[in-house]
Amino acid sequence: GAGVSQSPRYKVAKRGQDVALRCDPISGHVSLFWYQQALGQGPEFLTYFQNEAQLDKSGLPSDRFFAERPEGSVSTLKIQRTQQEDSAVYLCASSFLNEQYFGPGTRLTVT
């Protein structure tokens, strides 16, 4: 079946702009995770959903970051007033029995 998909694959934003990143999980996967991956580093946890409930947002770096999954399927990560330090790859993963499957990521560049 289809894997996790993310859009857009690349996003260039001017500092101060708002961006929205979309994740389509594997059908039927209850759990959904967002990670941030800086160049040369491992993914770092941002937030976690079980169905539509956001159960953990402890990894979100500031209140400029907001995530939602209103119908328990597609999720959106929104970053307001982007800063240069937000430049990274944003990875989404959906999970079945702990096994997390990643999407291709969105590479965000803030200029």
Add this chain to the structure above:
Amino acid sequence: GENVEQHPSTLSVQEGDSAVIKCTYSDSASNYFPWYKQELGKRPQLIIDIRSNVGEKKDQRIAVTLNKTAKHFSLHITETQPEDSAVYFCAADYGGSQGNLIFGKGTKLSVKP
């Protein structure tokens, strides 16, 4: 909270040799330890995982061992091939049931033909 240390950061081997990557974790409540392979510009791919009730797991040329007492786990790749070249990440779950993962910093494996 959980901390995962991974060594070495780079590893270069000749084709056909074995490669070993080691990780340690801090949270004794962690129960799930996956390994991911990430090629340049691609998504992390789950290649093997192990749960805390098992000491070793093997899948063809890849094996993972877990020592819960010492809180370390290792990835072993035998008969390496050039297509094994990639960055490998170990991870541990955050000691709870929700399953968010804490990743190591990665090992860049280069297999020279």
